[in-house]
Amino acid sequence: MSDTKRIALLIDCDNVSHNSIEGVLEELAKYGMVNVRHAHGDWKSPGLSGWIERLHANAIRPMQQFAYTKGKNATDSAMIIDAMDLLYSNNVDAFALMTSDSDFTPLVLRILENGLPVYGFGEKKTPKPFVDACSPFIYTENLEETDEKKPTKKVADIGTKAALRKDTSLVRLLRTAVEQTSGDDDWANLSRVGAYVSNNSSFSAINYGYKRLSDLIKASDLFEIQMRHNDSAMYIKDARK
Template sequence: MANNDSRFAVLIDADNISNRYIKLIMDEISKEGIATYKRIYGDWTNPSLISWKTTLVENSLLPIQQYSYTTGKNSTDSAMIIDAMDILYSGSVDGFCLVSSDSDFTRLAARLRESGMTVVGMGESKTPNSFIAACSSFKYLDLLSNADEEELEEPQKPAAKKKPAAQKKTPQKPAKAKEEPKEEPKTSLGTIRNALRSIVRENSDEDDWIFTGKVGNLLSKRYPDFDVRNFGFSKLTPFLDSLDMFEIRTERKDNAGPSLVYVRLK
């Protein structure tokens, strides 16, 4: 369970992240702890970043100006890395949230973890595997954003039945809508299934049962980008049940306490 008193430095690369994700970013880090530093880096003289203006004020983000000295080079990365190391040596935080889809932060994430920091990475599905693997955990902002939007959509009411028209009209074949390719997490469902088999076999008790909380922790350590929401679920148990791999057992120690859920391979 995350310590809600943990202090995090949230560092955002404005050159690689859209402002539409800001609420999701802050909501996700609030599950880990408290954001004591909230800084965002970019060349604010660039018109492409004007959309961030209102977002900065509403979310109390501190904009850090970094001019692009050379065409084709991202000076923002260097400023963000230098600040991260300064904050690390200040000893004032317990972890970092690095928000970018850029592989240039791979070494920074690894270095912060070497110093005992929890590193939560956030970016889009295009984020390179090297950066994802360097983080303690990684959140796909585009996948989580799409999942939230689907939950908010209300089912449409059925249209009222109309009386048949007097004249028959020649039915027209509906045009096929072009389906946009759906973004998927780097770690596929097949990979998750194989990992779950080995985790349960290696860590279950004498009767082959294992606590689902332990399963989730071990799986997240192997694959930092694992999140049941990437696969359309809000809780781990329904996700495990959907795989048709496990028997599920629920126990309640007392009437007031939460239920404990265990699984074993079929």
């Protein structure tokens, strides 16, 4: 039996842009195989034309949901039912929800109760309750690439040393993670730090313009760094100690 994690990606096309779908799939490939790819929306709506162009190219199955009542979002209910069907099928090991709608927060909590992780992707307008419920949560703007395939200036700005050190929530999270996972000598293995952070927050280094936690750690200059085991493992220590 394969150990590859099976991931179900459910997309709320009414509330998230199509421009980052390739980046989302590339990010999910780090965690496992996205064997279920469902895009929910009213495909008669001209507002989803951008999504239509991306479906076949990325092997995404469109899930039609008609707007039965004007002003009501029927997509939410259909996507929740889809998620619950998949949850009880026992054919997936994790969920990825691509939406900017906080109405899906109870769904995330329900999936977590079953012991399955939920990876969240949404625009920066996404309400905090949904962001905090997912682990990790990645802003889709950070997965979009410019023509030169470089981070946008906005992403680069938030990842500077000064900006990282001014982010008190980030600094507290990282220092707490190191403190909780360090040995008697105050040094902590970065892989354990990363696991602690993932289990206790919606943090993702991508939201700060970095592909890896190790790159963010180096840029912040908050920790002393040692490479051990023939440079295969990074250990860090609070620079204040």
